[in-house]
Amino acid sequence: MPRSSAVSKPKPARTLAQQADRHALYERAVQDPEGDVKFFARTYRKIRGHDPISMREDFCGTAALCCEWARSAPERTALGVDLSQDTMNWGLEHHIVPAGRDVASRVTLVCDDVRAVKRPKVDLTCALNFSYYCFKQRAELLEYFASVHAGLNRDGVFLLDMLGGTEAILEGNTDNDHGDFIYRWEQAKFDAFSHDFQCFIHFLFPDGSKIYRAFSYDWRLWMAPELRDLLLEAGFSKVHFYWEKTDAKGEGTGVFYEPDYVENQEIWWTYLAAER
Amino acid sequence: MSKKPAKPTPATKTSKKPAAKKKPVAKKKPAAKKATRPTLAERADKHALYQVSVQSPGVDIEFFEEQFAKYRGRKPLRMREDFCGTALLSTEWCKTDPQRTAHGVDLDAATLAWGREHNLEPAGPDVARRVKLAQADVRETRFAKVDLTLAMNFSYCVFHTREQLGEYFAAACKGLVRDGVLALEVYGGTESMSVLEEERPVRGATYIWEQEKFCPIDHRTLCHISWRFKDRSQIKRAFTYDWRLWTLPELHELLLAAGFKAVKFYFERVDGDPDDEFLTGTGDFVEHTEIDNQEAWLAYVIALK
Numbered sequence: 001m002p003r004s005s006a007v008s009k010p011k012p013a014r015t016l017a018q019q020a021d022r023h024a025l026y027e028r029a030v031q032d033p034e035g036d037v038k039f040f041a042r043t044y045r046k047i048r049g050h051d052p053i054s055m056r057e058d059f060c061g062t063a064a065l066c067c068e069w070a071r072s073a074p075e076r077t078a079l080g081v082d083l084s085q086d087t088m089n090w091g092l093e094h095h096i097v098p099a100g101r102d103v104a105s106r107v108t109l110v111c112d113d114v115r116a117v118k119r120p121k122v123d124l125t126c127a128l129n130f131s132y133y134c135f136k137q138r139a140e141l142l143e144y145f146a147s148v149h150a151g152l153n154r155d156g157v158f159l160l161d162m163l164g165g166t167e168a169i170l171e172g173n174t175d176n177d178h179g180d181f182i183y184r185w186e187q188a189k190f191d192a193f194s195h196d197f198q199c200f201i202h203f204l205f206p207d208g209s210k211i212y213r214a215f216s217y218d219w220r221l222w223m224a225p226e227l228r229d230l231l232l233e234a235g236f237s238k239v240h241f242y243w244e245k246t247d248a249k250g251e252g253t254g255v256f257y258e259p260d261y262v263e264n265q266e267i268w269w270t271y272l273a274a275e276r
Numbered sequence: 277m278s279k280k281p282a283k284p285t286p287a288t289k290t291s292k293k294p295a296a297k298k299k300p301v302a303k304k305k306p307a308a309k310k311a312t313r314p315t316l317a318e319r320a321d322k323h324a325l326y327q328v329s330v331q332s333p334g335v336d337i338e339f340f341e342e343q344f345a346k347y348r349g350r351k352p353l354r355m356r357e358d359f360c361g362t363a364l365l366s367t368e369w370c371k372t373d374p375q376r377t378a379h380g381v382d383l384d385a386a387t388l389a390w391g392r393e394h395n396l397e398p399a400g401p402d403v404a405r406r407v408k409l410a411q412a413d414v415r416e417t418r419f420a421k422v423d424l425t426l427a428m429n430f431s432y433c434v435f436h437t438r439e440q441l442g443e444y445f446a447a448a449c450k451g452l453v454r455d456g457v458l459a460l461e462v463y464g465g466t467e468s469m470s471v472l473e474e475e476r477p478v479r480g481a482t483y484i485w486e487q488e489k490f491c492p493i494d495h496r497t498l499c500h501i502s503w504r505f506k507d508r509s510q511i512k513r514a515f516t517y518d519w520r521l522w523t524l525p526e527l528h529e530l531l532l533a534a535g536f537k538a539v540k541f542y543f544e545r546v547d548g549d550p551d552d553e554f555l556t557g558t559g560d561f562v563e564h565t566e567i568d569n570q571e572a573w574l575a576y577v578i579a580l581k
Contacts, residue, residue: 167466
C-alpha cells in the first residue's frame with residue numbers, strides 16, 4: 001500500500017496535509033482492489049461458468065484495480081479508462097511500473113470519455129465508486145450503459161456499485177479514522193426533486209491540518225430500480241443485485257448474496273451485475 | 277385498484293409513540309352485559325373510515341382549481357377522478373358548481389357501488405346526475421375528454437414498471453382537452469423507504485398506517501391501513517397496497533415522455549412546531565424546484581398538457 005512517502009523531513013513547517021498525497025489517501029480510505037477482483041472473478045464464474053480474462057475499468061483513476069487484476073493471474077489483461085491523464089500518470093508511477101514488466105505489459109490506460117471507448121471488447125467491465133453518477137440525465141446514463149454493452153464480449157458482464165439507504169438521501173458527514181488521518185465523507189446536498197447529490201471527501205490530520213474538499217462530486221443519486229430499468233433498456237439481458245451478509249453484530253462480512261427481499265438500512269452500498 | 281392509500285402523515289417521531297396520548301381505555305362497565313353485542317370494529321364501515329381518515333376533497337379541489345386558473349386562465353369544469361374508489365372527490369367536485377361534471381374511474385365494482393349509495397345518492401339528483409362512474413382500467417382511452425384529471429392517494433403506484441406507468445400517463449394525457457392538466461399526489465422522504473407503523477386519531481377511531489415492507493432493490497412497498505377502536509376491537513389491514521414507490525425524477529421523466537409539456541411540484545409546508553404532536557402539514561403548498569429532503573413529505577405533481 002502506498003503510504004504518503006512524499007517525504008521531505010527537513011522543512012519543519014510543513015503540515016501533515018501538505019506532505020500527504022490525496023491519491024494515496026483515497027486508495028487507503030475507499031478502495032479494496034483485492035476484494036473487488038475476488039468478487040468479480042467469483043461472480044463472473046457463477047454467471048458464465050468460466051473465468052474472465054479481460055477486464056475494463058471505467059473511471060479508473062489511479063488504475064489500482066487494473067493493476068490488481070493483471071497481477072491476479074498471468075493471462076489477465078486490464079484496460080483502464082479515465083478523463084484525467086494526471087491521475088492515470090500517478091497510477092502508472094505508483095502501481096503499474098512498480099508491478100514489473102509482465103504486469104505492466106498487460107495493463108493499458110486510455111485517456112477518454114468512457115462512452116467513447118468500445119474496443120477492444122472485454123469479458124468484464126466495471127464502474128466502481130459510483131463514478132457513473134456523474135451522468136445526471138437519464139439519456140446520458142442510458143448512452144453510457146449502451147456503450148458498455150457494445151464493448152463487451154458476447155458473454156460479457158458489467159459490474160457496478162451503488163449507494164443507498166435512508167441516510168443516503170440526507171445531508172451529513174461520516175468520519176472514518178485511519179490512525180494517521182481521518183477520512184470524512186460529506187453529503188453536502190441532496191435534492192429530492194432531481195436527486196442531485198453533492199458530496200466531498202476531506203482528509204483531516206492529527207496536527208489539525210486538513211485537505212479540504214480533496215475530491216468533489218456533483219452527482220445524481222440513482223436508485224436501484226432506475227438502474228435496473230436503464231440496464232435492461234440498454235440491452236442487458238439480466239440484472240443481479242447483491243447484498244452483503246452481516247454478522248451477529250450487523251457488521252459487513254465481505255460475503256455477498258442475491259436476495260429476493262431485503263429491508264432497507266440507514267446506509268448501504270452494494271454491487272450490481274448485468275449480463276450482456 | 278380498489279380503495280386507495282393512506283396519506284402517510286407528514287411524519288413525526290412523536291407520532292410513533294402515539295397511543296401514548298390515549299387515556300387508558302375508560303372501561304369495565306359491569307362486565308359485558310351482552311356478550312353478543314357487536315364490537316365497534318364490527319359495526320364500522322371501512323369505506324366511511326377511509327374517507328374520514330385520508331381524504332380531504334375540499335382541500336384538493338381548492339388547490340387544483342387555483343392552480344388550473346393560474347396556468348390556464350379559466351375555471352376547470354370537467355374533471356376525471358382516476359382510481360376514484362367511492363368517488364367522494366367526484367361528488368364534492370360537482371357540489372362546488374352546478375356546471376361541473378365528474379367522471380370517476382375505478383376497477384372495483386363493490387367500492388363504486390358503495391360510493392353510489394353513500395356519496396352520490398345523498399348528494400341529491402342534481403349532483404348525482406353529473407357524476408358518471410365507470411368500472412374500467414384508468415388506461416382506457418375511449419372516455420370523453422376532460423379539463424382536469426386527478427389521481428390522488430398515490431394509487432398510480434400500483435403500476436410497477438415504467439412501461440405500465442408510462443402507458444397510464446400517456447392515456448391520461450390523451451384524455452385531456454388541449455389545455456388540460458393532470459394532478460397526482462406523491463409521498464417520499466427517508467421514512468417512506470422504511471418499515472414503520474404510524475397512528476393518529478380520527479373521528480371515533482385510531483387510524484394506523486403500516487409500511488410492512490420496503491425493498492430498496494426494487495422500491496416495492498407493501499402497506500396496510502387498519503383502524504383500532506375504543507373497545508380495542510380492530511379492523512386489521514382493511515386495505516392493502518402493493519406499490520412501487522416512484523421517485524420525483526422518475527415521475528418527471530415519465531410525464532414528459534408521455535407528452536406533457538411541463539411538470540410542477542408542490543411540497544406541503546410542514547410546520548416545524550415541536551409542540552405539534554403530529555407535525556401535521558399546514559395545508560399550504562408551495563412550488564419548489566429544489567428541496568431538502570425530510571423524513572416524510574407529501575407533494576402534488578401538476579402536469580400541463
